[in-house]
Amino acid sequence: MTGRAQNPPFTGPVLRVADITKRYHLQGPLTAKISRKGEKNNILRALDGVNIELRRGEILALVGESGSGKSTLAKILVGGIPATSGAVHYHGVQMPKRRGREASRRIQMVFQDPYSSLNPRISVGAMLRELLLLHRIVPRGEVRAESIRLLNLVGLEADALDAFPSQFSGGQRQRLAIARALAVRPDILIADEPVSALDVSVQATILDLFARLQLELGLSILFIAHNLAVVQHLSQRVAVMYLGRIVEVADTAELFSNPRHPYTRALIDSIPRMTAGSVNEAFVLEGEPPSPFNIPSGCRFNPRCPFAGDACRIEDPALVVVGSVTGASPHESACLRAADLDELSLARTPNPAVAGTVRSVIK
Ligand SMILES: Nc1ncnc2c1ncn2[C@@H]1O[C@H](COP(=O)(O)OP(=O)(O)O)[C@@H](O)[C@H]1O
Ligand code: SF4
Ligand SMILES: [Mg+2]
Incomplete structure (x- = not known):
């Protein structure tokens, strides 16, 4: 048959x-x-x-x-x-x-x-x-x-x-x-x-x-x-959205321990119990989110990003794989400087006064 x-x-x-x-x-x-x-x-x-x-x-x-x-x-x-x-x-x-x-x-x-x-x-x-x-x-x-x-x-x-x-x-x-x-x-x-x-x-x-x-x-x-x-x-996984786009996706543990987008770092830093002594203690994010009527050119996060360089104001970064831990999902980020974030963070001076502002703007 x-x-x-x-x-x-x-x-x-x-x-x-x-x-x-x-x-x-x-x-x-x-x-x-x-x-x-x-x-x-x-x-x-x-x-x-x-x-x-x-x-x-x-x-x-x-x-x-x-x-x-x-x-x-x-x-x-x-x-x-x-x-x-x-x-x-x-x-x-x-x-x-x-x-x-x-x-x-x-x-x-x-x-x-x-x-x-x-x-x-x-x-x-x-x-x-x-x-x-x-x-x-x-x-x-x-x-x-x-x-x-x-x-x-x-x-x-x-x-x-x-x-x-x-x-x-x-x-x-x-x-x-x-x-x-x-x-x-x-x-x-x-x-x-x-x-x-x-x-x-x-x-x-x-x-x-x-x-x-x-x-x-x-x-x-x-x-x-x-x-x-x-x-x-x-x-099990987290996708982070910013102004109408996904800017980072990773397994949850990986995202928390190794965030590869400055906006995700700010979100993690805005969790009260994680601010003291967290890896992102020195992170600074200023200003209100820009308007969806007028999305910034280049990387949409650049007006608030402490690591924004000239390229960030021109190039609109795609969500690409930036790494993968064995057995985990690919880790994707839409940041041109994803690979250098740890170094860039260390180079910055902690500013607790602004860190307080950060927490207040992430609602
Ligand atoms: N029916 C609608 N008409 C006009 N603008 C809208 C409408 N629904 C949502 N928006 C706008 O779309 C954007 C995204 O809104 P929303 O999806 O509700 O965001 P979130 O759920 O992340 O808070 C906001 O700027 C909001 O004002
Ligand atoms: S691309 Fe540039 S402006 Fe956008 S998040 Fe990365 S460093 Fe910041
Ligand atoms: Mg909603």
Whole structure:
């Protein structure tokens, strides 16, 4: 009997973002206000050529200051808004511009504010039932059992079924939002600052939940944060975003011990517990992030970079491999001077007064 030739299973990244850009053409009073401030045009470049891969079963952290484009990328990945150009590949296949129900189901999002993402008028049981039936996840007779399984998976009990979102604490609501995302059995979760709105004491329990879900369900997770400290013990890899571009990617331990972009060094230095005696103690980063209406020419980080040279104001550095530790992923950086950063840092004089400013501008 002749069997049909089968394609070998796809072993590449579950998600690949290829050269994504997102531009907003602003019109009306907002544009006029911007013009008075001396901005050059009304085109805001929220994403300016993003390339990134999410691997099967990993937690990849996406970190960068507020306004760097993290949420914009998240919305494009879940199909909430269209990209201006570029492509998103899911398991090696380009996602269509308009996704069908099945394609939408596979990539789910968890938002920063669980309360606004849950309908206050619908009970937890009704919310889960609606999703399970709409997507035909289980037969009608199994909906209740499946709902309880989902609640247990996120650390909640069956009695939550009859309750409404307002009856839960912030951490519990985020658990509900995660259960809702998991109800449709996605293989990718995009979590956009899911712990930023929670009390510090609750944050750790939600981070633990993400780690457990990764292990138990084999989920691939893009975990967005504006603070590197949050992801240090959670993610396997970290991608650092600056003004609409990825400027550094590496395994988490490698990124923390051997950062190869001055912006990453500043982010690490902004973690309070790491400032005293850290390798980046002398690092200086001044000024507010530049405007996405007017991205600096050359390296987009050059106006704030203490190591900027003449070439940095002309050449726009691509994200390239700058090294790789045995057994680890390639370490990529978009800095022309990535190889010389240690030497350059040593040559600088520590300036604690400015280091304080650095911490205050990284939010
Ligand atoms: N709908 C929109 N219209 C105009 N500008 C937007 C819109 N959404 C986001 N932006 C702008 O895009 C940039 C990136 O925003 P965002 O993706 O929310 O950043 P982050 O999540 O990293 O804080 C910001 O300058 C923001 O003001
Ligand atoms: S390319 Fe130049 S300006 Fe950009 S981060 Fe590297 S040293 Fe700084
Ligand atoms: Mg955001």
